[in-house]
Amino acid sequence: MKGAPKVANMIGGTEPGAKQGRKPVRRRALRRFMKNPLSITGLVLVVALTVTAVFAPVIAPHDPATQHLLDKRARPFGKYILGADQFGRDILTRLIYGARVSLVVAFFSVLIALAGGVIIGTLCGYVGGLVDTVLMRFMDLLLSFPYLLLAIALISALGSGTLNTTLAIGIWALPTFARVARAAVLGIKKHEYITAAQAIGAPAHQIIVSHILPNFFSLVVVYATLFMANAMMMEAALSFLGLGVQPPTPSWGEMISSGRNFLMVAPHMATIPGFAIMTAVLGFNLLGDGLRDALDPKMKVQ
Amino acid sequence: MNGTLLEVRNLHTYFRTDEGLVKAVNGIDFTVRRGETLGLVGESGCGKSVTSLSIMRLIPEPPGRIVKGEVVFDGQDLLTLMETQMRRIRGNSISMIFQEPMTSLNPVHRIGHQILEVIRLHQKVRKKEAQDQALDLLRKVGIPDPRRRLNEYPYQLSGGMRQRVMIAMALSCHPKMVIADEPTTALDVTIQAQILDLMNKLKEDFGASILLITHDLGVIAEMAQRVAVMYTGQIVEYASVVDLFIEPQHPYTQGLLESIPSMDQPLPHDRMLKAIPGIVPSLVDLPQGCSFRDRCAHAFERCQSETPLLFDVGTGHLVRCWLYE
Numbered sequence: 309m310k311g312a313p314k315v316a317n318m319i320g321g322t323e324p325g326a327k328q329g330r331k332p333v334r335r336r337a338l339r340r341f342m343k344n345p346l347s348i349t350g351l352v353l354v355v356a357l358t359v360t361a362v363f364a365p366v367i368a369p370h371d372p373a374t375q376h377l378l379d380k381r382a383r384p385f386g387k388y389i390l391g392a393d394q395f396g397r398d399i400l401t402r403l404i405y406g407a408r409v410s411l412v413v414a415f416f417s418v419l420i421a422l423a424g425g426v427i428i429g430t431l432c433g434y435v436g437g438l439v440d441t442v443l444m445r446f447m448d449l450l451l452s453f454p455y456l457l458l459a460i461a462l463i464s465a466l467g468s469g470t471l472n473t474t475l476a477i478g479i480w481a482l483p484t485f486a487r488v489a490r491a492a493v494l495g496i497k498k499h500e501y502i503t504a505a506q507a508i509g510a511p512a513h514q515i516i517v518s519h520i521l522p523n524f525f526s527l528v529v530v531y532a533t534l535f536m537a538n539a540m541m542m543e544a545a546l547s548f549l550g551l552g553v554q555p556p557t558p559s560w561g562e563m564i565s566s567g568r569n570f571l572m573v574a575p576h577m578a579t580i581p582g583f584a585i586m587t588a589v590l591g592f593n594l595l596g597d598g599l600r601d602a603l604d605p606k607m608k609v610q
Numbered sequence: 611m612n613g614t615l616l617e618v619r620n621l622h623t624y625f626r627t628d629e630g631l632v633k634a635v636n637g638i639d640f641t642v643r644r645g646e647t648l649g650l651v652g653e654s655g656c657g658k659s660v661t662s663l664s665i666m667r668l669i670p671e672p673p674g675r676i677v678k679g680e681v682v683f684d685g686q687d688l689l690t691l692m693e694t695q696m697r698r699i700r701g702n703s704i705s706m707i708f709q710e711p712m713t714s715l716n717p718v719h720r721i722g723h724q725i726l727e728v729i730r731l732h733q734k735v736r737k738k739e740a741q742d743q744a745l746d747l748l749r750k751v752g753i754p755d756p757r758r759r760l761n762e763y764p765y766q767l768s769g770g771m772r773q774r775v776m777i778a779m780a781l782s783c784h785p786k787m788v789i790a791d792e793p794t795t796a797l798d799v800t801i802q803a804q805i806l807d808l809m810n811k812l813k814e815d816f817g818a819s820i821l822l823i824t825h826d827l828g829v830i831a832e833m834a835q836r837v838a839v840m841y842t843g844q845i846v847e848y849a850s851v852v853d854l855f856i857e858p859q860h861p862y863t864q865g866l867l868e869s870i871p872s873m874d875q876p877l878p879h880d881r882m883l884k885a886i887p888g889i890v891p892s893l894v895d896l897p898q899g900c901s902f903r904d905r906c907a908h909a910f911e912r913c914q915s916e917t918p919l920l921f922d923v924g925t926g927h928l929v930r931c932w933l934y935e
Binding site for chain 1: 663666668672696697698699700701702705706708709710713714715716717718719727728731732776779
């Protein structure tokens with residue numbers, strides 16, 4: 309969740325007053341993004357992860373569930389590139405299929421949080437008054453739970469499984485998005501062009517959709533990218549605890565969890581999926597930071 | 611040509627704040643005739659903008675509220691209309707021009723998109739037709755190469771250009787009245803003159819009335835036929851522009867006019883510009899009696915105790931001062 313205060317600078321969207329050349333703002337943002345090696349690294353990692361997830365059945369050398377009991381806990385760089393787990397299942401294959409679960413859960417939970425958070429936050433920010441007080445206090449209530457505890461409570465209520473994990477992570481992340489959106493709307497609402505839009509007789513829904521949303525959407529997209537990393541870690545944590553994705557569906561968290569029992573005899577079983585999580589999280593963070601720097605020219609001082 | 615278009619009667623708009631109740635507009639009356647420009651002058655915080663937003667019913671509620679009064683526009687009281695009816699009037703019969711052309715256009719939309727939005731909100735026309743109208747409007751407000759400008763973003767335009775776009779938007783539905791809230795304050799002097807000329811010319815072409823809000827007496831002299839001077843949420847003097855400049859009656863108006871430096875007069879010895887002594891009283895607790903009395907050289911006992919009424923000093927020249935009882 310780092311970077312949240314910096315992102316706040318982006319409210320208001322495109323540079324007012326800046327008149328360097330006549331290039332469209334978007335192209336300039338793209339150029340800023342491409343110039344930054346860190347954001348390119350992030351983009352490459354995320355794209356690689358996505359390709360792996362999408363083409364998992366094509367790429368994976370083995371079947372993720374087939375057990376080769378003779379090869380159990382095989383060392384890496386032998387018969388299997390990254391070794392095998394306690395049932396002799398190929399770790400590389402399970403990592404590749406695990407990327408699918410990780411990405412799908414993270415993507416859809418962030419989508420839920422983004423959609424719900426933006427709707428609630430925008431409504432609260434624009435309407436204000438009692439609606440704002442009631443909804444935001446409820447968001448505060450959700451935020452007041454220790455984060456893992458809230459997800460655990462939700463899963464206990466909903467039951468485990470991929471879909472419910474996604475829902476739980478989405479609900480867990482929703483208040484943060486609502487806050488970001490509400491703060492942005494409060495800032496934008498003060499601009500004269502909103503009064504101007506009211507003064508031309510535009511109805512409230514049109515003002516929100518066409519005048520307020522586009523002005524902070526880039527902010528929320530950046531925030532969502534950064535939050536993908538959080539959601540992935542959350543999914544891994546829940547699966548590690550056995551509450552998330554259920555076996556035999558391969559999941560990085562669950563792989564660490566089972567590998568933990570063999571840490572002394574077969575350390576690769578837990579460390580390799582751990583490394584995968586780290587790389588994925590790093591990728592999303594770099595991409596998010598890069599997007600923010602590219603979309604927010606006021607930040608490029610460093 | 612004559613006849614009343616807008617009549618504001620006994621309008622009160624209050625704001626609830628942490629410091630207390632701010633009586634931003636505290637009982638004002640004025641009329642705008644068809645085809646006329648009425649100037650509303652006063653310093654910052656005297657309630658000029660709140661008056662205009664009250665007419666448009668755009669006071670943010672809470673904390674603000676129109677407590678009482680009537681705003682009769684073209685025969686109907688706007689304060690009694692439903693929000694949906696009011697939306698049909700905004701931008702259509704009454705439109706607004708704002709102070710800051712830098713911020714009154716949405717930075718994320720193209721100019722063309724924003725003009726089209728107004729046209730298509732109030733007129734049932736095809737996109738193509740609306741586009742032609744927008745192009746025509748940009749031409750009318752004197753924007754060179756309008757076809758290219760339609761596809762540009764506000765940041766690509768200069769301040770004067772943006773204000774022209776705002777004027778084009780304001781005129782797009784042939785409003786009966788335009789409320790211009792400090793339309794030239796943010797522009798430099800040469801551009802100011804151009805914009806004022808443009809507004810005067812378009813007023814003739816479109817036959818609209820203008821409610822011109824400003825703190826610049828020079829702008830008033832150039833634009834308005836009649837003037838209302840506001841102080842602490844009330845009108846203190848109301849006269850034709852000639853009467854006001856030649857024979858200002860209220861001590862506040864006199865002070866305002868005297869504080870304009872003149873080229874003909876020798877520089878005062880202390881090299882200080884003339885000013886009205888004292889500061890504007892807080893709107894939260896206005897003093898009893900006349901709100902100008904602490905800064906007034908003519909104040910006497912009665913000013914301490916009773917709020918002065920508006921007195922007619924001849925041919926519709928109204929002054930809120932006990933001196934003229």
